[in-house]
Amino acid sequence: MESLKINKINKTVGGTIQITGSKSESNRLLVLQQFYPNLKIENVSNSDDSKLMQKALASSLNEINIGHAGTAMRFLTSYFSVKENSVIVLTGSHRMKNRPIKILVDALRDLGSEIEYLEKEGYPPLKITGKKLDKDFVEIEGNVSSQYISSLLLIAPTLYNGLRLKFKGEVTSVPYIKMTLTLLAELGVELSWDDDSILIQPKPIINNKTVVVESDWSSASYYYSLVSLSPNSEVKLSSYKQNSLQGDSVLAKIYENLGVETTFGVNSITLKNTGNLNPSKLMNLNLIGAPDIAQTVVVTCFGLGIECYLTGLHTLKIKETDRLVALKNEIEKLGGVVLITNETLNLKSTTKINENISIATYDDHRMAMAFAPLAIKVSIYIEEPNVVSKSYPDFWEDFEQITS
Numbered sequence: 228m229e230s231l232k233i234n235k236i237n238k239t240v241g242g243t244i245q246i247t248g249s250k251s252e253s254n255r256l257l258v259l260q261q262f263y264p265n266l267k268i269e270n271v272s273n274s275d276d277s278k279l280m281q282k283a284l285a286s287s288l289n290e291i292n293i294g295h296a297g298t299a300m301r302f303l304t305s306y307f308s309v310k311e312n313s314v315i316v317l318t319g320s321h322r323m324k325n326r327p328i329k330i331l332v333d334a335l336r337d338l339g340s341e342i343e344y345l346e347k348e349g350y351p352p353l354k355i356t357g358k359k360l361d362k363d364f365v366e367i368e369g370n371v372s373s374q375y376i377s378s379l380l381l382i383a384p385t386l387y388n389g390l391r392l393k394f395k396g397e398v399t400s401v402p403y404i405k406m407t408l409t410l411l412a413e414l415g416v417e418l419s420w421d422d423d424s425i426l427i428q429p430k431p432i433i434n435n436k437t438v439v440v441e442s443d444w445s446s447a448s449y450y451y452s453l454v455s456l457s458p459n460s461e462v463k464l465s466s467y468k469q470n471s472l473q474g475d476s477v478l479a480k481i482y483e484n485l486g487v488e489t490t491f492g493v494n495s496i497t498l499k500n501t502g503n504l505n506p507s508k509l510m511n512l513n514l515i516g517a518p519d520i521a522q523t524v525v526v527t528c529f530g531l532g533i534e535c536y537l538t539g540l541h542t543l544k545i546k547e548t549d550r551l552v553a554l555k556n557e558i559e560k561l562g563g564v565v566l567i568t569n570e571t572l573n574l575k576s577t578t579k580i581n582e583n584i585s586i587a588t589y590d591d592h593r594m595a596m597a598f599a600p601l602a603i604k605v606s607i608y609i610e611e612p613n614v615v616s617k618s619y620p621d622f623w624e625d626f627e628q629i630t631s
């Protein structure tokens with residue numbers, strides 16, 4: 228097993244980092260570019276997930292393996308369903324074969340798609356026979372993953388009559404649905420969202436358009452954590468904007484309470500440790516709209532010795548790993564106390580952090596990146612450090628640059 232030792236950081240953290248485009252925005256735009264070839268995309272994410280998406284879209288093979296990339300799996304299921312005259316087997320990593328997809332497949336079948344399960348009912352791999360879909364209304368459950376909804380929305384303007392999508396029950400990770408809708412609207416697609424229904428009008432062609440992808444806010448979260456834990460630190464990140472499509476930009480607000488001030492410049496943000504922290508304060512947050520920053524926030528609070536109570540975490544169980552269990556296991560190795568349910572996490576406040584602990588990463592990029600900032604407090608080992616490439620291949624070089 229490969230493992231990376233990060234020695235306790237003695238320097239004040241500081242520097243400037245350029246992070247590539249959001250993987251969520253990139254993977255949406257890459258699908259849309261297939262429908263609208265006159266769409267140009269700049270600052271595309273260099274993540275494995277976006278490279279896998281590009282490779283899949285360019286592939287002439289009849290079996291495509293998208294590894295651990297959830298958005299690629301979900302978005303391509305709809306994409307290949309409407310790609311006429313194609314028969315594709317869409318598969319992924321062992322974990323992907325255990326991430327549910329039934330809700331999306333049922334919705335696509337209701338619209339007329341031909342999709343078969345090749346192994347376990349409700350899970351990848353899928354055999355998808357592309358065809359023209361002529362229905363224009365579908366109902367879908369919204370509480371398991373917003374990616375199923377985004378996936379349908381991405382093909383919606385290519386359907387002859389567009390699509391009316393009605394939600395059953397509560398909808399999770401809503402900012403990601405808004406991101407999809409905003410990108411469609413930027414391309415000129417007419418749409419509306421009223422209560423439990425989204426209506427997308429057909430749009431067979433668009434005018435020439437260039438979209439510059441904003442850099443990835445989920446990747447920025449690890450610098451928020453570092454700055455919060457490192458007194459007097461200051462880090463500049465580009466290219467970011469105040470009016471973001473990414474729900475994880477809520478970081479700026481959340482970390483105000485964790486001693487980090489965010490200043491928006493031209494295309495950049497500067498994070499500064501203010502030292503304004505009330506260590507007795509309980510961080511009580513609902514992260515239903517920003518599930519990917521849960522690990523970062525928990526580890527920051529642990530490093531600061533602050534109790535936190537996070538809710539809205541039910542989707543964490545079906546991500547790259549069961550992130551609730553993974554967080555509990557690893558924080559408890561470091562000497563913390565974590566109570567979890569299927570949708571909440573309560574970290575108790577502790578003062579001591581065990582040194583030289585080896586953090587398991589469970590094939591989850593965010594486990595590796597979320598625990599790295601604890602090196603401000605203690606020397607730590609990160610197992611399988613290369614997992615970071617799923618979303619942020621340059622993470623370790625960038626981390627090294629500002630911490631040494």
Ligand SMILES: O=C(O)C1=C[C@@H](OP(=O)(O)O)[C@@H](O)[C@H](O)C1
Nearest residue numbers: 251298372373374400403519542
């Ligand atoms: O649509 C997207 O780009 C994403 C939606 C979220 O998933 P869920 O909707 O499954 O929570 C998020 O966790 C994932 O990293 C990216």
Ligand SMILES: C=C(OP(=O)(O)O)C(=O)O
Nearest residue numbers: 295296297298519546547
């Ligand atoms: C959950 C994530 O990705 P996905 O669901 O696209 O695999 C993530 O990047 O944290």
